[in-house]
Amino acid sequence: MERDFLDISRVSVRFGAGAPLVLNGIDLKIRQGEYVAVIGHSGCGKSTLLNVVAGLLNATQGGVILEGREVTEPGPDRAVVFQNHSLLPWLTVYENVKLAVDRTAGRGMSRAERHDWTLRNLALVRMEGHAQKRPHEISGGMKQRVGIARALSMKPKVLLLDEPFGALDALTRAHLQDQVMAIHADLGTTVMMITHDVDEAVLLSDRIVMMTNGPNATIGEVLDVDLPRPRDRLALASDARFLTAREAVLRFLHERHALPAAA
Numbered sequence: 300m301e302r303d304f305l306d307i308s309r310v311s312v313r314f315g316a317g318a319p320l321v322l323n324g325i326d327l328k329i330r331q332g333e334y335v336a337v338i339g340h341s342g343c344g345k346s347t348l349l350n351v352v353a354g355l356l357n358a359t360q361g362g363v364i365l366e367g368r369e370v371t372e373p374g375p376d377r378a379v380v381f382q383n384h385s386l387l388p389w390l391t392v393y394e395n396v397k398l399a400v401d402r403t404a405g406r407g408m409s410r411a412e413r414h415d416w417t418l419r420n421l422a423l424v425r426m427e428g429h430a431q432k433r434p435h436e437i438s439g440g441m442k443q444r445v446g447i448a449r450a451l452s453m454k455p456k457v458l459l460l461d462e463p464f465g466a467l468d469a470l471t472r473a474h475l476q477d478q479v480m481a482i483h484a485d486l487g488t489t490v491m492m493i494t495h496d497v498d499e500a501v502l503l504s505d506r507i508v509m510m511t512n513g514p515n516a517t518i519g520e521v522l523d524v525d526l527p528r529p530r531d532r533l534a535l536a537s538d539a540r541f542l543t544a545r546e547a548v549l550r551f552l553h554e555r556h557a558l559p560a561a562a
């Protein structure tokens with residue numbers, strides 16, 4: 300049987316003694332190459348869970364094992380892309396990615412190889428033509444693409460996406476989703492993505508992890524998205540399997556685990 304690649308085991312988190320548990324006993328095993336979306340209402344603890352996997356936050360109980368090694372701190376094997384692009388404003392697009400290359404995957408590469416690797420990752424997100432621009436000269440969607448290139452350039456074992464398209468308009472968002480699907484197909488990167496967007500979760504994922512409301516949030520249900528790849532958003536818009544999966548997530552979020560204010 301295939302070994303679990305990323306093993307999130309009985310993770311509970313509380314912020315401060317006496318405070319309620321934000322997360323309570325999260326158990327999730329992710330296979331290599333799998334694309335998993337985590338969805339749930341605002342404040343249920345999705346980012347908290349991602350931060351534990353990233354090594355930015357220690358679990359109060361339980362832990363995370365990646366390829367047999369316990370996660371205790373951040374590392375280049377788990378690259379994170381946040382909703383708000385975090386590029387260094389005084390560096391060009393090229394330099395932003397090159398900096399990550401120099402610090403991680405580029406160690407041991409020659410100068411020419413590091414240059415090529417930087418350009419190759421910019422090309423993955425179609426940003427090689429904007430390499431010499433600075434962040435203020437490019438759009439929000441382009442900044443997110445550079446953020447994704449920077450993350451991928453580290454050759455991470457797991458790509459952690461925290462609502463990476465949340466701040467973008469619908470068309471830009473669709474474009475980026477297609478690019479991420481193409482990259483995932485190409486590289487086979489393992490992805491854990493947080494989202495609020497049901498359609499996005501169904502379109503991109505192999506499995507959707509649905510979280511109950513906090514505090515004491517836990518995994519309510521896990522849905523296998525049984526749709527062949529490559530996936531085409533237009534064809535899927537009327538595909539019965541897509542619509543069934545979408546409905547299952549919507550029912551979970553808006554019937555079984557509606558927020559009290561929205562009930």
Ligand SMILES: Nc1ncnc2c1ncn2[C@@H]1O[C@H](COP(=O)(O)OP(=O)(O)OP(=O)(O)O)[C@@H](O)[C@H]1O
Pocket residue numbers: 314321339340341342343344345346347348513
């Ligand atoms: N550093 C912290 N100190 C104290 N409480 C925190 C801290 N970080 C998060 N929390 C609390 O933990 C809970 C979960 O927050 P988290 O950001 O993980 O939720 P989320 O599901 O990602 O929300 P959203 O979808 O709105 O981004 C919230 O109640 C939040 O206020």
